[in-house]
Amino acid sequence: MFPISDPAPTLAQLRAFLAVAEHLHFREAAHSLRMSQSALSSAVSALEETLHTRLLERTTRKVLLTPTGEQVAVHAARVLKAVDDLMGEAAHSREPFSTPVHLGVIPTVAPYVLPVLLPMFGQAFPLLKLTVHEAKTETIVEELREGRLDMVLLALPTETTGLVEVPLYHEDFLLAVPQDHALARQSGPLARDVLKDLDIVLLNQGHCLREQAMDICREVGARATAATYATSLPTLVHLVAGGLGVTLIPESAVPVETGKHARLALRRFRAPAPGRTIGLAYRASSGRAAEYRRLAEAVHAAVAGRGLPVRMAARPGTDGDGTSPPPGSPVTAPAR
The missing domain is CATH 1.10.10.10 (Winged helix-like DNA-binding domain superfamily/Winged helix DNA-binding domain)
Structure with a gap:
């Protein structure tokens, strides 16, 4: 000293x-x-x-x-x-949103949800100066913990201590197959164990969607094609349309990524279908929690109002309405 x-x-x-x-x-x-x-x-x-x-x-x-x-x-x-x-x-304390909000978003959410959110932010919060950083889950969570980001929009749970997580919506995964695949001609929802007999192509390391798909594959004893990975969801869809395998695609991405592929077919799974929960997270220690809760409520309302193919979680701050697991009330992970 x-x-x-x-x-x-x-x-x-x-x-x-x-x-x-x-x-x-x-x-x-x-x-x-x-x-x-x-x-x-x-x-x-x-x-x-x-x-x-x-x-x-x-x-x-x-x-x-x-x-x-x-x-x-x-x-x-x-x-x-x-x-x-x-x-x-x-x-x-003098004026909400008087300083910038730095938002991190994962690549498998950004192209499908940001077009809904950005116009809303400008209308509902005219003073808000928003910056957006698109990166993989590990990167934006680390930047959130280090204070370089204020909020992140990603798949929950993060399994990271010291964060408040606010579930927004749940979406199913659909199976994307080439149009001439045998599954494209079948009718009715698929059982998960159909994956055991398929060559599944995935995103590369670091994408949470890859890890979620791997978990589903492990549950049913399916294999993933180690020789074929993609760095983005659009590329993944192109690989499937080209006959290199099948893949799991979140339903919110379907309108953007599959409409231009005539050689692609989509199949649903039987309930309960595999899927993911998307939400916001911010540091529990942040002094801007009240602002972030307002943003979470606005994001929830914007997504619900646009009719995206998702099931909404309870409105942030309520006790849950049973429309989608998990409950929508914020959950704070214990600080280290």
């Missing part, structure tokens, strides 16, 4: 150092902060003097963090996030 008379690092110094730590390049870091390179270098040097230690290894070609620098970068990020939260909470 430093003597109490020693000067403390300033927020400007911490921001300058953290920018260098993230970019590992002084010019790029200075550009990201819209300041001169000399001013940035002076701020970092002042921080090193204040902490009585070297944080960076400087060469003519690159910048490296020292072991101490790596630790200080972690603490600096936490301090700056806490300050941003403090400023945000003060602003929110």
Whole structure:
């Protein structure tokens, strides 16, 4: 611990150092902060003097963090996030949605739900400045926990502690097969164990839809075609239409992804059909919980009002209406 008379690092110094730590390049870091390179270098040097230690290894070609620098970068990020939260909470107490909301969305939801949500956000919350980051589940959950995202729209449960999860709707998975496949000519819903005799193509690693499909396959002893993976749902549908196998597709994606494929057929499963629950999640520790609940209610209403092929969960904040598992009231996972 430093003597109490020693000067403390300033927020400007911490921001300058953290920018260098993230970019590992002084010019790029200075550009990201819209300041001169000399001013940035002076701020970092002042921080090193204040902490009585070297944080960076400087060469003519690159910048490296020292072991101490790596630790200080972690603490600096936490301090700056806490300050941003403090400023945000003060602003929110004066005017809701006065600071941006950063929303993360998984790729197997974004193309089918965002066209419904974005116009609604603009009309219902004219002050809201929304940014959207589309990425796989693991990425957006990690960014949510680190404070880089405020809310995420994804498949529930996340199995992540310290989050409030708000179920919005449940949707079935349909089986997509080539039009000339034997199953395309059968009538009536399919039993799940029909998957045991099929070559199933999947999304690649990191997509929650892949993991959900794998779980269903394991339940019935089905196999997945290891040689054929896709990076997106549109590509997956093209592979099936081209005869490379069959796949599971969420019903909300059907109107967008399958209408242009004459060589594709869709089959339903017998009840209870396999499917997934989609909802919002945010940090339980956030000071903006009231705003996020308002957004969740608006998202629920927007999806319900557009007639998407899904079963709505209970309206957020109610005790559940039995229309779809699980109950729609927010569930808070315990903090670590």
